[in-house]
Amino acid sequence: MQNNSKITPCLWFDDQAEAAAQFYTSIFRNSKIVHVSRYGDAGQEMKGKPAGAVMTVSFELDGQPFTALNGGPTFKFNEAISFQIFCDTQADVDDYWQKLSAGGDETAQQCGWLKDKYGVSWQIIPRILIELLNHPDAATSQKVTTTMLQMKKIEIDELKRVAAD
Known part of the structure; x- marks a missing residue:
């Protein structure tokens, strides 16, 4: 799925990317989930994610593109952003x-x-x-x-x- 936006925020989740994208798109008007990509065999090796697990979710909130990534528990959100x-x-x-x-x-x-x-x-x-x-x-x-x-x-x-x- 091609995103034509120059800047797209990427939100790193442990394994809640799809649920978070669904939550956010339910709140904002003119919003949608654009695409869900899944881990292949490499996901298990590199990230401990089984093949078929959600890797990224591309979504829009009122036209603003976002990406949600299931990258594991390494990083947490804070108020700096x-x-x-x-x-x-x-x-x-x-x-x-x-x-x-x-x-x-x-x-x-x-x-x-x-x-x-x-x-x-x-x-x-x-x-x-x-x-x-x-x-x-x-x-x-x-x-x-x-x-x-x-x-x-x-x-x-x-x-x-x-x-x-």
């Missing part, structure tokens, strides 16, 4: 937050960041947050920043209220 989801409404923030955080690490939730059940970090960002953080009045920007730093999931109405005070 995250995916940002920009939202126009609180309903979108709430929806993505609820779905992506289900079964995830609740201790990793702060300032719009969450960690999903596979350990992947996401930032659920209302577009208005960026506007308010860059407000021309430094005092307003500071109040918004202070409020945001105290939140787990970002609440648009609260940010607007603080900015208006």
